[in-house]
Amino acid sequence: MSRALVLNATYEPLCVVPSRRAAVLVLDRKAEVLHDTGTALHSEHLTVPVPSVIRLRSFVKVPYRRRAPLNRRGVFARDDHRCQYCAGAAESIDHVVPRSRGGEHTWENVVAACRSCNVRKRDRLLHETTMRLQRRPTAPRELTWVVVAVGSVPTHWEPYLHPATLSA
Ligand SMILES: [Zn+2]
Secondary structure (H helix, E strand, O other): OOEEEEEOOOOOEEEEEEHHHHHHHHHOOOEEEEEEEEEEEEOOOOEEEEEEEEEEOOOOOOOOOOOOOOOHHHHHHHOOOEOOOOOOEOOEEEEOOOHHHOOOOOHHHEEEEOHHHHHHHOOOOHHHOOOOOOOOOOOOOOOHHHHHHHOOOOHHHHHHOOHHHHOO
16 A cells, blocks of 8 residues: 655645545545655546645644654664664664663664674673764654655655755
């Protein structure tokens, strides 16, 4: 199932939904199509282009500043699938301050790691080892949730997303 990027009335990216859901918003005249996939969705009476980017006709207030959900896929995307200790291929996630030592499950304390670094570090603090982080882990900036949601961003979505935040 393909997905569509939903923009607020102000063109601010809001979320990613299944294309079928986006098509319903368009049919209900709640949104307009900014970009379609070139394929069509057939229902009993209608044939509609499958939307890829839509914009809501009325403004939706976003109640909080969106923080990308912390999960393995998101950590791997942020860390370029590289172990943050040795730059090898990442296979797992590691808590920099181990959970057993009070480390939190937050973006700032979780990094992608290869299995051997993970095993080597065990439940020690960084200064108790000779291992060093390649860079300090931070929460991805606002729009990385789009990347997290779809894995990779279709090229034609890029103009609608802020390029500076995407490369974070
Ligand atoms: Zn490693």
